[in-house]
Amino acid sequence: MGQFQWQTKRIQPGQGGSAANGGVGNAAGSSFTRPGQMSQNVVALNELKFTLHQRLIEELDPNKLEGLGKDKAREAVEQAARTLIAQEMPGIVGTTRDELVSAVADEVLGLGPLEPLLRDDGISEVMVNAPDTIFYEKEGRLYLSSVRFRDDQHIMRIIERIVAPLGRRVDESSPMVDARLMDGSRVNVIIPPVAPKSPTVTIRKFRKDKMTINDLVATGALTNELAEFFRACVQGKLNILISGGTGSGKTTMLNALSSFIPDTERIVTIEDPTELQLQQGHVVTLEARPPSLEGRGEVTQRDLVRNSLRMRPDRIIVGEVRGAEAFDMLQAMNTGHEGSLGTVHANTPRDALARIENMVMMAGFELPVKAIREQMSSAIHVVIQIARFPDGTRKVTTVSEISGMEGQVVTMQDLFRFEQVGVDTDGRIMGELRTTGIRPRFAEKFEVSGIHLPPDLFAVAGF
Ligand SMILES: Nc1ncnc2c1ncn2[C@@H]1O[C@H](COP(=O)(O)OP(=O)(O)OP(=O)(O)O)[C@@H](O)[C@H]1O
Ligand SMILES: [Mg+2]
Numbered sequence: 001m002g003q004f005q006w007q008t009k010r011i012q013p014g015q016g017g018s019a020a021n022g023g024v025g026n027a028a029g030s031s032f033t034r035p036g037q038m039s040q041n042v043v044a045l046n047e048l049k050f051t052l053h054q055r056l057i058e059e060l061d062p063n064k065l066e067g068l069g070k071d072k073a074r075e076a077v078e079q080a081a082r083t084l085i086a087q088e089m090p091g092i093v094g095t096t097r098d099e100l101v102s103a104v105a106d107e108v109l110g111l112g113p114l115e116p117l118l119r120d121d122g123i124s125e126v127m128v129n130a131p132d133t134i135f136y137e138k139e140g141r142l143y144l145s146s147v148r149f150r151d152d153q154h155i156m157r158i159i160e161r162i163v164a165p166l167g168r169r170v171d172e173s174s175p176m177v178d179a180r181l182m183d184g185s186r187v188n189v190i191i192p193p194v195a196p197k198s199p200t201v202t203i204r205k206f207r208k209d210k211m212t213i214n215d216l217v218a219t220g221a222l223t224n225e226l227a228e229f230f231r232a233c234v235q236g237k238l239n240i241l242i243s244g245g246t247g248s249g250k251t252t253m254l255n256a257l258s259s260f261i262p263d264t265e266r267i268v269t270i271e272d273p274t275e276l277q278l279q280q281g282h283v284v285t286l287e288a289r290p291p292s293l294e295g296r297g298e299v300t301q302r303d304l305v306r307n308s309l310r311m312r313p314d315r316i317i318v319g320e321v322r323g324a325e326a327f328d329m330l331q332a333m334n335t336g337h338e339g340s341l342g343t344v345h346a347n348t349p350r351d352a353l354a355r356i357e358n359m360v361m362m363a364g365f366e367l368p369v370k371a372i373r374e375q376m377s378s379a380i381h382v383v384i385q386i387a388r389f390p391d392g393t394r395k396v397t398t399v400s401e402i403s404g405m406e407g408q409v410v411t412m413q414d415l416f417r418f419e420q421v422g423v424d425t426d427g428r429i430m431g432e433l434r435t436t437g438i439r440p441r442f443a444e445k446f447e448v449s450g451i452h453l454p455p456d457l458f459a460v461a462g463f
Contacts, residue, residue, distance in 0.1 A: 042146060042148060043148075045096075045099075045100070045103075046148055046150055047150075048089070048092075048100060049100060049103050049104055049107060050150050050154075052081060052084060052085070052100065052104045053104055053107045053108060055084055056077065056080055056081060056084065056104060056108055057108070059080060059084075060076070060077065060080055060108065064076075065077070065108075065109075070109075073109055074105050074109060077104070077105045077108045077109060078101050078102070078105050081100070081101045081104045081105065082097070082101055085097055085100065085101070110161075111158050111161060111162065111181075112149070112154070112157075112158050113134070113147040113148060113149055113154075113158075114126060114128070114134075114147070114158065114201075114203070116147065117134075117136050117145060117147065118181075118183075118185070118203070118205065120138075122138050122139065123136045123137065123138050123205060124137050124138065124140075124204070124205055124207070125137035125202070125203065125204055125205060125247070126201075126202075126203040126205065127200075127201070127202050127203075128149070128155060128198075128199075128200060128201040128202075129197075129198065129200055130197060130198035130200075131148060131149035131150065131151050131152060131154060131155060131198065132148050132149070133198075134147055134148070134149075137247075139392055140388070140391070140392020140393060140394070141391075141392045152198055152199055155198065155199040155201065156191070156199055158201075159189050159191070159199060159201060162179055162181065162187055162189070162201075163177055163179050163189065165182075166179050166180070167292075167293075168293075169293060170189055170191055171191075172191075172192075172193060175190060175191045175192070175193065175194045175195070176188075176189065176190045176191075176194065177189045178273065178290070180273050181203070181206075183206050184206035184275075185203055185204060185205045185206040186203070186204040186206070186273060186275065187201065187202070187203050187204075188201070188202045189201050204247075206275075210252065210255050210256070210277050211252050211255075211256060212256055212259065213227050213230070213231075213256040213257070213259065213260075214227075215256075216249075216252070216253065216256055219393065219394070220393060220395065221249065221253075221386070221393070221394050221395050221396060222395070222396045222433060223433050225435075225454070225457060226396060226399070226416055226433060228453070228454065228457075229399075229415075229416075229453065229457060230257055230260065230384075231260045232446055232451045232453050233381070233382055234257055234258075234260035234261060234339065234341075235260055235261075235262065235451055236442065236445060236446050236449060236451050237338040237339035238338070238339065238381035238382055238442060239333045239338060239339065239340050239341075239379055239380050239381050239382075240257065240340075240341050240342075240380075240381065240382045240383075240384060241321075241341075241342055241343070241344055241352055241356075241380050241382070241383045241384070242254050242257075242341070242342070242343040242344070242383075242384045242386065243343070243344050243345075243346045243347075243348070243349060243351070243352035243383055243384065243385050243386070244343070244345070244346070244347075244385065244386040244387060244388075245345065245346075245347055245387065245388065246345065247388055248386050248387050248388045248394055249386050249388065249394035250320070250343035250344075250345075250386060251275050251276070251319065251320070251343060252394075253343075253384065253386055253396075254276065254317070254319070254341055254342075254343050255275075255276050255277060255278070257341060258276065258278050258280075258317060258341065259278075259279055261278075261280060261315055261339070263280050263281060263282070264282075265280070265282065265314035265315055265339075266282045266284075266311075266312060266313055266314045266315075267280060267282060267283045267284070267313065267314065267315045267316075267317060268283075268284045268286060268308040268311055268313040268315070268316050268317070269283065269284070269285050269286065269316075269317045269318075269319065270286045270287075270288070270301055270304045270305055270308060270316065270317065270318045270319065270325070271285070271286070271287055271288070271301075271318075271319035271320070272287065272288035272301055272319065272320070273287055273288075274287045274319070275319060276317065276319060284308075284311060284313075286304045286307070286308065287304075288300055288301045288303075288304060300323070300324070300325070301318065301321075301322070301323060301325040302323065302324040302325040302327075302328055302363075304325075305318065305325045305328040305329055305332065306328055308332075309328075309332060309337070313337060314337075314339070315337070315339045315340055315341070316329070316332055316337050316340045317340065317341045317342065318340075318341075318342040318343075319342070319343065320342070320343050320344070320345070321342045321343065321344050321356065321359065322344075322345065322359070323359055323362075323363070324359065324360075324362070324363035324364075326356050326359035326360050326363070327359070327360045327363050327365055329342060329379075330356070330360070330375045330376060330379045330380075331375075333379035333380065334375060334378055334379045344356060347385075347387075348385060348398070349383035349385050349398055349400040349412055349414075350412065352383050352385070353373075353376055353380075353383070353402075353410055353412075356376060356380075357369070357372050357373065357376065360372050360375075369408070370408055373405060373408065373409070373410050374405060376402070376410060377402055377404055377405050377410045377411075380402050381401065381402060381442060382399065382400065382401055382402070382440075383398075383399070383400045383402065383412070384396060384398075384399050385397050385398040385399070385400070389429045390427070390429070391423075391427050391428045391429050393428070393429060395418055395429075395433070396416070396418065396433060397417070397418045398414055398416065398417050398418070399414070399415045399416040399417075400412045400413065400414050400415065401413050401415055401438075401440040401441065401442070403441060413436075413438050413440075414436050414438070415435065415436060415438055415440055415458070416433055416434065416435055416436065417433070417434060417436055418431055418432070418433045418434075419431050419432055419433075419434060434460070435457065435458050435459070435460060436460070437458060437459070437460035438458065439458045440458075443458075
């Protein structure tokens with residue numbers, strides 16, 4: 001204990017602010033506090049955390065901690081930290097001490113500085129760009145957090161903690177990893193040399209209460225009428241592609257739409273990694289797998305789509321179509337597995353088709369472009385385009401029907417479109433999701449199968 005140095009002068013009780021506790025930052029857009037501007041208190045508190053952590057590592061027996069279970073282990077670490085502080089840093093008391101104790105416990109048992117951000121249910125995404133640059137997303141907006149890592153090694157230690165239990169490795173020779181936290185959150189890690197400035201971590205937090213279609217209507221992502229239309233499309237077994245940019249709400253929309261699938265049907269979901277939470281009783285979840293450290297055992301989404309065809313599925317759901325599985329998915333949709341759903345990363349419905357076409361071509365099938373387009377035009381019925389707007393909201397921007405082929409070109413027509421009319425004083429997007437007045441060709445198919453849409457659904461106001 002003798003060599004332990006506590007820098008009394010650098011931090012006094014009550015000065016720590018909420019730095020140890022994750023505190024909020026400032027909204028993106030207007031003015032971020034630059035990382036270089038972090039207060040001396042934050043630096044001092046970080047140093048204290050580090051020193052305490054080092055001391056606790058020396059004193060605590062990890063084997064004993066492991067046997068204790070989560071809550072008991074935390075209690076033990078907090079107790080040890082309190083004792084250490086009382087002995088060696090008697091000047092630290094009150095909330096500063098409590099925050100320090102909690103931060104050190106996060107360091108010893110959890111993901112260190114990220115823990116407060118992960119615990120906050122309002123935060124949907126956490127992004128570590130550098131030790132002193134950590135952003136998070138709350139209600140669709142980006143904020144710079146006041147939490148800090150000590151240095152690159154500190155980030156690397158936390159990365160190790162994320163990937164090691166999964167039997168994965170991150171180092172110079174494999175500098176990128178996708179992983180999942182215990183709670184289901186999705187993590188991407190990329191480190192130097194391919195991210196030369198700093199180890200970089202992106203966490204999409206797992207949302208326990210997935211948004212339902214009613215929640216989406218309540219946030220203004222779509223209207224009640226459109227929700228009814230989507231219900232008809234899913235129950236009428238149309239093949240639907242949800243298209244959108246990154247973080248635009250594709251998976252959330254897919255999850256919400258899947259609730260319209262009748263409970264009597266057998267659903268096979270294919271994801272990489274799994275995110276969907278279907279409510280039905282008859283669901284088989286399949287998850288792709290990267291190769292092992294020795295480069296063996298890879299199972300691709302394509303392998304899973306092909307396997308799923310032998311599993312008597314009524315519906316196949318591909319979380320995100322991003323590679324060669326596009327081909328098998330089109331085949332499946334064309335051969336009796338109607339009512340399949342998937343998402344694709346694209347900015348317009350037409351772009352979504354171009355992406356699928358590209359995926360099929362890249363997969364090395366020597367098919368003429370026209371043949372691929374014919375496959376697409378008969379397989380996919382509807383493309384739902386969603387987008388994330390600058391105010392943080394997500395909205396359905398277009399719903400397009402694929403109507404056929406004209407020469408070499410797949411023909412599409414928009415059924416619904418979001419029309420922005422302006423921005424209010426708080427920066428919120430104002431606009432309306434309207435029907436274009438075009439009745440889809442499959443409306444008749446609905447009638448025949450006993451699915452009735454409101455007769456004026458496609459009527460344009462004023463006509
Ligand atoms: N209508 C909405 N209103 C508010 N938040 C939403 C809405 N839709 C989705 N979100 C939130 O946005 C985040 C991103 O959603 P989601 O994972 O569905 O996007 P994605 O398009 O699938 O992203 P990725 O491209 O990374 O797969 C999540 O935190 C989700 O809860
Ligand atoms: Mg997604």
